[in-house]
Amino acid sequence: MLLPHGTVFAIVDGEKFELYRNTGMESEPQLTALNAPALEATNYSAAANNHDKISRFQSGAPKDRLDKMEEAAHVTAVAQWLNGQVLDRQIDKLVVVADPKSLGQMRRHYHKELENVLMAEVSKNLAGRPPQEIIKVLHS
Numbered sequence: 001m002l003l004p005h006g007t008v009f010a011i012v013d014g015e016k017f018e019l020y021r022n023t024g025m026e027s028e029p030q031l032t033a034l035n036a037p038a039l040e041a042t043n044y045s046a047a048a049n050n051h052d053k054i055s056r057f058q059s060g061a062p063k064d065r066l067d068k069m070e071e072a073a074h075v076t077a078v079a080q081w082l083n084g085q086v087l088d089r090q091i092d093k094l095v096v097v098a099d100p101k102s103l104g105q106m107r108r109h110y111h112k113e114l115e116n117v118l119m120a121e122v123s124k125n126l127a128g129r130p131p132q133e134i135i136k137v138l139h140s
Helices: 044-055 062-087 100-107 112-117 131-139
Strands: 008-012 017-022 031-034 094-098 118-123
Touching: 008 062, 008 100, 031 131, 062 094, 062 100, 062 112, 094 100, 094 131, 100 118, 112 118, 118 131
Parallel strands: 008 094, 094 118
Antiparallel strands: 008 017, 017 031
16 A cells, blocks of 8 residues: 555544654655544443444443443444544645554544545554554555
8 A cells, every 4th residue: 555645543442543744755754643632532332322223232231331431432422533633734745554443443434535645544443553663564
């Protein structure tokens, strides 16, 4: 996968949100960490709707259900923040890397404009991994 200069990478899981920008060349990417905003996960309604569908098939302790709702609310907040950045023209090329569950939740909240700048989605959990490992996975 070619990674143009200036591409923003959102690395997401149910708890973490990391941002990088390719400051290198397309052929030799160099991921530079950006300050990710401290997002407040407040959209529990979307998480609750998703949770209701899940809970019919899974039983779990209330704490486990709350954790799942918090994770869904977190990734929803990330998607909404990314939407805002795209609409404000702060991001014009985006790659989203997230674990499969988080990626599925985020897709429900993508704005059409975000979909237009989305270069790729990678369904892997790479949160907390070094930038070189992220690049290696994207090139494989």
